[in-house]
Amino acid sequence: MMDAAGPTASFEAPSTARLDALSDAAVRDIAWLLFSPDLLRSQPPAGVLAMPFESPGAVAATIDWLDAQDADPAALHRHIADARVTRLGRYAECLLAWFLTHGPAARLIAANVPLRRKGITLGECDFLVETPTGRRLHWELAVKCYLHAGDGRGELADYVGPNLQDRFDLKLAHLLDHQLRLSAREEFASLGHRGPWDAQMFVKGWLFYRNGTNERDPAEIDPAHARGWWSTQADWPSFSSGHADAWIVLPRLEWLSPRIHDSQHASSFVSADALGQQLMQQTAPTMVAAFVGNAEGHWVERSRGFIVPDDWPERAHAFARRQAHQA
Incomplete structure (x- = not known):
């Protein structure tokens, strides 16, 4: 069952039966990005969670839009093929960009906006979006799969990438200290994207536990997060x-x-x-x-x-x- 908790928790959750009935894999992946639980709780003041929907009406319209995409996914498939994605993060960006371009909620203004100073790239803003009420948001998207490899100390550092080249606490620190701050930098103002911009983190994924056992999750992690073993x-x-x-x-x-x-x-x-x-x-x-x-x-x-x-x-x-x- 596709969990419907997460970003829309303040509204009536969409029927899991309607989400589960989606048959096209790419459409199901878009629905998962929008409605699956976040990996993290909000980390104020800098780490505010992205909220894709401003109203119950936007949620309902998105479910109808997903049904229509599922009935005729050819254009979405061409979009994915043209992107030639091979990495999971880029695939997720490709899907979210499709929703923001063609969906009924927030509207895409720009994606992968590079920020440079004296010819040196400082980073990229993943998504600049505008909501139906005119809010202008800077979203940083991350899709992560971490395995719990600790000894019960309940720390975010216990969650490591399968290839041991990544770790959850370091990823969160990079989000808070660098990526989410990009749209507030002086260099960003010169790019011509009228602000101010509210930076939000869009963090999805799965956490995996040895033989499926329960562990004491760190306070930063959303208890409803998607789990594996x-x-x-x-x-x-x-x-x-x-x-x-x-x-x-x-x-x-x-x-x-x-x-x-x-x-x-x-x-x-x-x-x-x-x-x-x-x-x-x-x-x-x-x-x-x-x-x-x-x-x-x-x-x-x-x-x-x-x-x-x-x-x-x-x-x-x-x-x-x-x-x-x-x-």
Whole structure:
């Protein structure tokens, strides 16, 4: 089920049944960006959360718009193909830009606006948007997948990227101290985009916990955030036993919304044992998803997570602790 909490929590939440009924993967990904829970709570004064909708009417109009996109997604597919995206963050930007250009809520003014001083690029503002009531917003979009690799201390530094090149607390600090401040800089005023601009962070994604166990989340994290699990290769046989009969590796551009496949896709699924054997020689974490069949003949994602090499937990814990001392 596509969680409908998050940015629209102050309004009546849209029917999860209508969101779950969306069949096109790209349209479902747009809906997920707009309606899934935020990863973070608001971090005032600098870290205000983005609010895509100003009224219940805008929410309802967006659901109708998503239904129309789902019925005829050809133009959206051409937009994605023309963008030639290979990175998850750029894919998310591509989808949000489509909504802001063609959707019924906030209007796109500019995207990926570079800010330079004496020929040196200081950064880029992801999105400049104007709401129906005339508010002018600067959105910084981040879509992240972090694995909890801590020891119960309840700190944001415990959440690390699968390749151990990223960490949640450092990402948040960069958002607050650099990215969200770009539109308030003197150099930005010279670009001709009339302000003032209210900077907001648009942070979506998934957090993954060892064998699906509950951990004490840091105060910065929204308790409603999307959750998954991770398991070592050695733990995989016992963890996956009885979990699901159908498994598949998720390509990176399928890391946003929960997946749905029709019966023709069934040949791509493998058993848990076969998946474990397939990934035995992998040297990096791999995201996989479990599927179950429903009464309509579709395969619906039940859960998702990472299978990691047996030495990854130790390396991840050392990465979080060492970098924490250096930060």
